[in-house]
Amino acid sequence: MELDQLKIAVVGAGAVGGSVAADLIRAGLDVTVIDQWPAHVEAMRADGLTVHLPTETQVTPLPALHLCQVAELREPFDIVFTAVKTYDTRWVAELMMPLMRPDSVLVGLQNGMTIDHVAEIVGADRTIGCVLGIAANLRTPGIIVRQVSPADTWFSVGTLDGVRTERLDQVAAVLAHTAQTVVTDDIRSAKWMKLIANSPEMLPSGLLGVPLLEAANMPGIRPVMDAMSREAYALAIDLGITMMPSLGLTAGEMPDSDQYALDLLDRVLSHFSQPDTRVAVLQDWEKGRRAELDAFSGYIVAKRTELGGRAPVNEAILRLAEGVERGDLVPAPENAPLLIAALADA
Numbered sequence: 001m002e003l004d005q006l007k008i009a010v011v012g013a014g015a016v017g018g019s020v021a022a023d024l025i026r027a028g029l030d031v032t033v034i035d036q037w038p039a040h041v042e043a044m045r046a047d048g049l050t051v052h053l054p055t056e057t058q059v060t061p062l063p064a065l066h067l068c069q070v071a072e073l074r075e076p077f078d079i080v081f082t083a084v085k086t087y088d089t090r091w092v093a094e095l096m097m098p099l100m101r102p103d104s105v106l107v108g109l110q111n112g113m114t115i116d117h118v119a120e121i122v123g124a125d126r127t128i129g130c131v132l133g134i135a136a137n138l139r140t141p142g143i144i145v146r147q148v149s150p151a152d153t154w155f156s157v158g159t160l161d162g163v164r165t166e167r168l169d170q171v172a173a174v175l176a177h178t179a180q181t182v183v184t185d186d187i188r189s190a191k192w193m194k195l196i197a198n199s200p201e202m203l204p205s206g207l208l209g210v211p212l213l214e215a216a217n218m219p220g221i222r223p224v225m226d227a228m229s230r231e232a233y234a235l236a237i238d239l240g241i242t243m244m245p246s247l248g249l250t251a252g253e254m255p256d257s258d259q260y261a262l263d264l265l266d267r268v269l270s271h272f273s274q275p276d277t278r279v280a281v282l283q284d285w286e287k288g289r290r291a292e293l294d295a296f297s298g299y300i301v302a303k304r305t306e307l308g309g310r311a312p313v314n315e316a317i318l319r320l321a322e323g324v325e326r327g328d329l330v331p332a333p334e335n336a337p338l339l340i341a342a343l344a345d346a
Contacts, residue, residue: 003029003173004029006079008024008029008078009031009032009034009077009081010083011034011092012036013035013040014083015137015145015146015280016110016136017081017083018138019136019146019178021062022051022062022144025061031062031063032065032073033049034066035064036066037141041064051146052146054146070096075099077096077099078103079107079170079171080100080105081107082096082107082108083109085110085284085290086110086292087292089114093117093118100122102126104126104167105126105127105171107128107157111132111198111292112191112292112296112299113191113299115188119160124160127159129159129188129191130157130187131156131193131194131246132154133271133272134146134155135147137283147277150178150179152271154180156182156246157181157187158187158190160187162185169183186244194247195296197246197261197265200224200225200265201215201216202280202295203296204317204339205279206281207324208335209333210333211275211278212273212277213269213274216269218336219336220336221339224317224343226261226262227313227343227346228297228311228313229262229265232300232311235300235304238307239307247268282331285324290325291325297311300314301315301318313346317342320339320342
C-alpha cells in the first residue's frame with residue numbers, strides 16, 4: 001500500500017501530535033485530527049494549525065474533530081497515532097479500537113511506558129512504540145511553537161517483539177515526514193533510554209517553575225537531577241534493560257556505567273532544549289491540568305518498589321510534585337531548597 005493510500009488518525013493534537021499531524025498533511029497524507037480541547041479544535045477549524053518553526057511559520061488547514069465526533073466515524077484507520085497524556089492512554093486505545101482492523105496499529109507518540117497499556121487493550125501485535133526527541137509547546141489554541149526543526153527532530157519506532165513488519169515500515173516512512181526516524185528491534189530498551197533522560201528533568205524543572213536550562217543551572221539542582229538519573233539507570237539494569245545508543249549518541253560514546261544516564265540528560269540539554277523550553281509537566285501545571293507524574297518519577301518509584309527496594313531521590317521529588325497536584329505547593333524557584341533537601345535526606 002502506498003503511503004498516500006493509508007488512512008491515518010492523530011488523537012491528541014497538542015504540541016507533539018499537532019506538529020506531527022501538520023507535517024503529515026503537508027506531505028499529502030490522509031490524516032484525521034482528533035482532540036479533546038474544544039477551543040483548540042475550533043481554532044484549527046477556523047484558521048488552520050499554525051506551527052512556528054525556528055526558521056519559518058507554517059499554517060496548515062486540517063480536518064479537526066472533537067473527541068465526541070469519533071462516534072460518527074465509520075471507516076477504519078490503518079495507523080492510529082496518539083499523543084495524549086500517559087494517563088489518558090488506556091481510554092484512547094479503547095475509543096479507537098472499533099476503528100482499527102486486525103492489521104491496523106496504534107502508535108504512542110508519548111514518553112513513558114505506554115506500550116504496555118496499549119498492548120493490553122488492542123493487542124501486542126497491533127502495538128508500535130515510539131521514542132521522541134522533539135521540543136514543542138502549545139499555550140494558545142491553534143498555535144504551536146516547535147523549537148526544533150523536523151530535520152533535527154528524532155524518532156525511533158519498533159514492535160514489542162522486535163519483528164520488522166510491513167506496517168512498522170509504513171509507520172517509519174510516514175514519520176520520516178516529521179523527523180529523522182529509525183527502526184529499532186528493542187523498543188522497550190529504547191523507551192527506557194528516554195525515560196532515563198526525562199525522569200531527572202521533568203519534575204525538578206516543573207517544581208521550580210522555570211525553563212529546563214534555567215533549572216539545570218540553578219545552584220545545587222544538577223546534583224539532584226544526576227542522583228535521579230542514577231536511580232533510573234540502576235533500576236533499568238536490574239530489570240534487564242539493554243543500554244543502547246539514543247538521542248543521537250553513538251555506541252562509541254556510551255560509557256559502561258551510570259555516567260551514561262548523565263550523558264543522556266546532557267544530550268537533552270544541549271540538543272533538544274532552548275532557553276525558553278518548558279517541560280511538559282510545567283506546561284500542564286500552568287494550564288491547571290494534571291501532570292504525567294506516572295510517566296516519570298512515579299514509574300521509577302513504582303517499578304523499584306515492585307523489586308523490593310527504593311529510589312529515594314525520585315520518591316522525594318515525586319512527593320513534592322504530588323503537593324503541587326494537591327494545591328499545597330506552587331511551582332517556583334523558591335522550591336529549590338526542598339529539592340536540594342531531597343538529595344541530602346536520601
